Amino acid sequence: MNAIVEAGFISLSRHGMEGTTTRHIAEIAGISVGSLYEYFANKEAVFDAMYQHAVRDIVAIIRPLTPKLVNMEIRDAVIALLREFRAWLLRDDSRYLSYVSYTVHMAHRDNLEPINKMLMELVVQYVMHHPHLLKLPDLPTKSYIIINGGIFTIIRHLAEPNPVISFDQLVDGLGDMVAYMVEGSLRELEAGGKR
Numbered sequence: 001m002n003a004i005v006e007a008g009f010i011s012l013s014r015h016g017m018e019g020t021t022t023r024h025i026a027e028i029a030g031i032s033v034g035s036l037y038e039y040f041a042n043k044e045a046v047f048d049a050m051y052q053h054a055v056r057d058i059v060a061i062i063r064p065l066t067p068k069l070v071n072m073e074i075r076d077a078v079i080a081l082l083r084e085f086r087a088w089l090l091r092d093d094s095r096y097l098s099y100v101s102y103t104v105h106m107a108h109r110d111n112l113e114p115i116n117k118m119l120m121e122l123v124v125q126y127v128m129h130h131p132h133l134l135k136l137p138d139l140p141t142k143s144y145i146i147i148n149g150g151i152f153t154i155i156r157h158l159a160e161p162n163p164v165i166s167f168d169q170l171v172d173g174l175g176d177m178v179a180y181m182v183e184g185s186l187r188e189l190e191a192g193g194k195r
Contacts, residue, residue, distance in 0.1 A: 001039050003029045005053050008046040013098035022046070050099060055114045057096070061088055062118050069122065070129040075179035077126065078146075082154055082171045089158055101159040119147045136185050146181075150174050 007029035011020040022043050026036040040046045061084055069077040089097040123143045127133045136142065157163050157170050165173075 001049075004031070004036055004039060004046060005049045008043075008050045009092070009095040009099055012050075012102060013093070013095050017047075017102045047103075051103070054096060054099060057088060058085075058115055059118050061085075062122060066122055066125055070126045073179075074126070074130075074182055075175040078150070078178045079171050079175040081122075082150060082174060085151065085154055086158065086167060086171075089155070094158075097155070097158050100155050116147065123147070132186070133182065135189055136182065137189070142181065142185075146178055150178075 004025060007025045007027075008020070010028050011024040015021075015024055020043060022036055022040075023033055025043065025046055026033045029036070036046075040049065062081070065081065065084060069081060072080065089100060120143065123139075127139070133139070153170065153174065157165075157167065163170075
């Protein structure tokens with residue numbers, strides 16, 4: 001079954017979402033179409049299994065990084081996390097980038113929930129290690145914007161054939177943006193100016 005899921009990623013990168021067929025997936029997996037149907041009802045079922053595989057991979061990357069990230073300065077933690085995300089997207093001939101590029105705009109039920117939950121857990125642990133951040137106004141909103149904005153920006157940049165800035169410039173800019181937002185909000189609070 002894992003070979004079929006991996007073949008799904010490869011087919012998607014070669015043929016796109018609409019162009020991928022169960023025949024393509026079966027050929028890449030080295031099995032007959034009939035064998036594929038023993039495990040999956042249709043290509044959408046393969047896509048669902050690909051999604052589950054991708055989520056497990058992302059969680060498996062973030063979870064062991066968390067103890068290191070929570071002890072870093074926020075800018076450095078953001079940069080380290082984004083670099084790991086990039087490495088995952090580009091792994092295996094960028095097959096995850098192809099997958100994410102196609103699926104990021106699709107409206108699936110709660111597809112991003114496990115990833116968002118994992119990243120919010122990372123934010124909570126980070127704040128627990130840096131309790132002065134509890135003073136930040138509207139922390140859940142800022143966390144949501146940072147998490148989703150950062151991820152989608154990285155995906156878009158990596159999917160562009162000729163980006164106008166380098167990946168390092170992008171990651172440094174996102175790290176600076178988060179650090180300035182946090183430090184600026186804390187300075188504002190200290191100066192007595194609450195929003």
